[in-house]
Amino acid sequence: MSSADPGSLGADATGDEDARRRKMLAWTMAAVIALGAAAGLASGSEGLSPAALWADLQHGDGGLILGQIRAPRTLGAALVGALLGLAGAMSQGLFRNPLADPYILGSSAGAGLGVVLVQAAASLGGAYISLSAAIWIERAGLVTAAFVGAVVGVAMTLSIARGAVQTLRLLLGGVVVGMMLGAVSDLITIVAPDALRGKQAFLLGSTSFLGWNAIAWMAVGLLMLVFLARRLARSLDALTLGDDSAASLGLDLAHIRLAFVLMISLGTALAVSQSGLVAFVGLVAPHLVRRHAPGAHHWLLPASAAMGAALLLLADVLSRTLVAPEELPVGVVTAVLGGGYLFWLLKQRTAT
């Protein structure tokens, strides 16, 4: 077979070539993350403006703005993106489906319901408790409620699927849970219309409420998940052969699948509870890595986390600068960018 055969572009590809592409992508992502973080620190109500940042720093209150608002927000956006990218790569590997996203197990619907419940409670109870108490419940309660809701959503999916033994059951369970919990939260917003606004903000995703506390949690979670996921990465490689072939290699799939389901839900619950439903990052980040520097999962998992961080940093800067001094919910930016990317990919695929 000649290497000029147009049907096999990869015919020349050697192991060195693959390693070179992975190295290239790693450096590119590092550069984008560094630039994105710098831009994030320099973006404020005046858009992306290093001059304004410099002026702020001269006046003394710049430290406060940087330390309490921009730095946690920028770092937080990177962490949320990394968690979603990693969870997305784990979902796509576990479900052997390039369209799987981290919300596939019902965590998003659960988190959404949690948020709606707390807000409905705050608005309905507002008549009986003080305003400050209601606000406190909303701020502290939302994160917890979203986290608990996400975990409950996944638990429901697992119980419908009778554990993590069958992939198809898990997928169907996720769909059923998504519909049921979505319907319940719709019902609640009819009873308590005040919860609708909070729900909407949650659905759009936002990086504007990230604080240092959240960052500590997410950083610890991310480090733990990357470490564990890489240790189990070989099982995702084996799953590319199919469930039975992986089982024939002596792997305990029931336990491995359960471990990944728990890791995916922890990652998404951490991200979703802090920033709402940021769309497409978990789907697109692993895609970009696989497209530009494919490889086994011990590379794919951490690289998808880095890609997610880079993507959400960029999206966060865009969301703050496009319509400054106003800002867009970051989820809108990722949806437009991610959706556009998938649309372009689809057009390319059909063209060839």
Next chain:
Amino acid sequence: MTALLQANDVRVRLGRRDVLQGVSLQVAGGWTALVGPNGAGKSTLLRALAGLQPLASGQVLLQGQNLRATKPAERARQLAWLAQHGDVTGELTVRETVELGRIAHLGLLGTPGTADRAAVERAMALTACHDWQHRRLHELSGGERRRVLLARVLATEAPLMLLDEPTTHLDAPHQVALARLFRRLTRDAATARSVLSVLHDLPIALQADQLLVLHRGHLRAVGAPSDPAVQAALVQVFEGAIRIETRPAGRMRVELAMGSD
């Protein structure tokens, strides 16, 4: 001597149907071909023998030990299985895919050593996929991919290989090469492997040392392909659609009985 693999009165139910009933057999070594018409239960039997299919009753013994009591990792070192439909996802290269066979020895955390690399090299050499080891599976043709998946099975270096339709997608030269490979692996004292393969390709199946004829979930005949009783059972389960001729030097020829219309 205990049989390498033994099935005692195996029954498998899928939904409300008994797909296998009262199947007892022994694989002592050599190359065994499992044949029968569509829906006979060949793949299910192979899956049951590989420990991938729960049994409604009966038992499977691997080297005298109940398969259900064998640890999965231990089973994987003794017995390798090739799926009928090798639909592969992801972007692994040929080499990375063949290396997966070593999970049977390394588990999830082990680091591949010299023996592992040597096994991978041998498996790729035996299936002639060494030259394109850095290509990705989705860039390969169906037949090439089949050879890679077979190499993945060979790389486990398990003494017993259960292969579901290993010749699917292979062109004639590679089918012949595969049949020769099976003969060599099973007859060479140094490798001493045993192969049990589901084959719907009868001309290749007749090259095996032993035939198992399965029909509607029952084992109808067991024996050498030259055994007249086995040949008669074959013609019967294929409803007279084939004719088997024994040629000089024990060679057999099978053809479709088209009749004269």
